[in-house]
Amino acid sequence: MTKEKVLAILKQNESFISGEKISAGLGVSRMAVSSAVKALRNDGYDIISVTNKGYLLQDNPLIDKLTTGELMSYLPEERLENVLCLDVTDSTNTKLRELAFDNAPAGYVVIANQQTNGRGRRGRSFLSPKDTGIYLSILLRPDCLPHECPTITAWTAVAVSNAIQKVTGVSPSIKWVNDLLLNEKKICGILSELSVESEGGHVQHIIVGIGINVNESEEDFPDEIKNIGTSIYAETGKKTSRAQLAAAVINELDTMMEKWPQERDQYLEQYRKRNITIGKDIQVISGNSSQNAKALEINEDFSLKVMYEDGTIAHLSSGEVSTRLSP
Ligand code: BTN
Numbered sequence: 001m002t003k004e005k006v007l008a009i010l011k012q013n014e015s016f017i018s019g020e021k022i023s024a025g026l027g028v029s030r031m032a033v034s035s036a037v038k039a040l041r042n043d044g045y046d047i048i049s050v051t052n053k054g055y056l057l058q059d060n061p062l063i064d065k066l067t068t069g070e071l072m073s074y075l076p077e078e079r080l081e082n083v084l085c086l087d088v089t090d091s092t093n094t095k096l097r098e099l100a101f102d103n104a105p106a107g108y109v110v111i112a113n114q115q116t117n118g119r120g121r122r123g124r125s126f127l128s129p130k131d132t133g134i135y136l137s138i139l140l141r142p143d144c145l146p147h148e149c150p151t152i153t154a155w156t157a158v159a160v161s162n163a164i165q166k167v168t169g170v171s172p173s174i175k176w177v178n179d180l181l182l183n184e185k186k187i188c189g190i191l192s193e194l195s196v197e198s199e200g201g202h203v204q205h206i207i208v209g210i211g212i213n214v215n216e217s218e219e220d221f222p223d224e225i226k227n228i229g230t231s232i233y234a235e236t237g238k239k240t241s242r243a244q245l246a247a248a249v250i251n252e253l254d255t256m257m258e259k260w261p262q263e264r265d266q267y268l269e270q271y272r273k274r275n276i277t278i279g280k281d282i283q284v285i286s287g288n289s290s291q292n293a294k295a296l297e298i299n300e301d302f303s304l305k306v307m308y309e310d311g312t313i314a315h316l317s318s319g320e321v322s323t324r325l326s327p
Contacts, residue, residue: 074247
């Protein structure tokens, strides 16, 4: 981690800092510091060195990579021991699944700067372009039965909304069950995948995958999703540090898992406040068929109470609803 630690020190210092001071602070040789600086320059960091003064990191707004070094400005080193940053992977959920079966601990996180096979719900793909979004999966090992898990997905929607609000100031709304929207267009999707023990039926692990459209421009979205998908940047005109936002998401998820399931009321209240599905005419999609209904309320277990056109009431605990366009 020497490279990451040197980067963190350079970021904290607005004036020159000597190689000697860095090496003493980290307990590594001067040679190790100079190799770390070389490696950072290779990564694109603009570091000036002046004899008798030391090193200075130039401001470089173009660098917005999700790396351990960048996350170090926002998360403690102990937390980063359980965070794997990849430049590119097929899907962070798929990668984390392998690690989960290899005994990765609860709370382990995989983040990527790009996904080549980002997966969405219902077998769809999730657009995951390079260096603009956040593609993050976290491993949870709650002691529970499968039917208790849908609430985790709903809680995650609250946790991620809180992180986005803290870092960017914008306040996402939630479309049941777990799409995050800005100005009624989707900025974030969540895919939870469960592994259940064949004997006993206990939950072995849950992988919660979160994809946030952060710094994409409007043109980055293909025509077929332009009217339903957007990014924080496209809606606000402001770029966000993805490392800062990813760290905030991790912090909120950690807090969430400390509170799950006992502090339900707090998450339920926030979930209801952010929800935009209630009162709307919706389509309940199940398999290949869909039925028209009205969304009535969010129940205490985060399920959705709906009334179908024939007056039948139902409580949906997972699945998909789509909001019908108003006439
Ligand atoms: C959806 O809206 O359908 C869910 C999208 C979930 C996308 C995220 S990106 C990180 C993680 N890895 C994946 O392959 N999918 C999830």
